[in-house]
Amino acid sequence: MRLKYLFTMAAVLFMIQPIQAQDAGQAKIGVVDMNKLINESPQAQDMQSAIEEEFAPRVRDITAKESAFNTGRENLTKDNLALSNDERQNAQLQLQKDQRELEYLVKSIQEDQQNRAAIESNKILVEIINEVNKFGRDNGYDLIINEGRISQNTILNGGTLYKGASVDITNEIAKVLEKNFQDKKSGG
Helix, strand or coil: CHHHHHHHHHHHHHHHHHHHHHHHCCCCEEEECHHHHHHHCHHHHHHHHHHHHHHHHHHHHHHHHHHHHHHHHHHHHHHHHHCCHHHHHHHHHHHHHHHHHHHHHHHHHHHHHHHHHHHHHHHHHHHHHHHHHHHHHHCCCCEEEECCCCCHHHHHCCCCCCCCHHHECHHHHHHHHHHHHHHHHCCC
16 A cells, blocks of 8 residues: 555656746747837848849949930920921820830839739848848757737737737847858858
8 A cells, every 4th residue: 555655656746847947937028019020120121132232233224224215305395396296296106105105114124023022022021031040059048039019910810919118039040040141141
């Protein structure tokens, strides 16, 4: 009987120990402002510069065509009385055609830039998420959450409603991203 009692007590103590160990430790939680990391990271700034450089020839072409269009419009206004009806109508039709072409080119480049930015932003987002995960593992975090913006959707979807300054690790992640960016740029 006494042996059975000792085994029972040992089993109870063995089962209680993990519960007590869990209660004794505190969860390490971090909050990251993903919007800040995405918008202010050197990767995002480099992406902006690369996209501007990529589309610069098209922008220059549009600017030149816009300048020619404005010159044509000014000439038509200035020479309006000196032109015959046919010449005036032909000049107006050409201006309308040029204006439509300009509008098409501007819309086209805007869509292409937005598509390119979306593709590159997704790459940056994946990189940031990977860095947050690595940072969490390397620094012993139990949970890292994205700082939510207060809105009806945030509340309904379980976003962050409060965070203390001591759990915001956004700047630490930003430093890691900066270091990684510099390492990549220097070939390391």
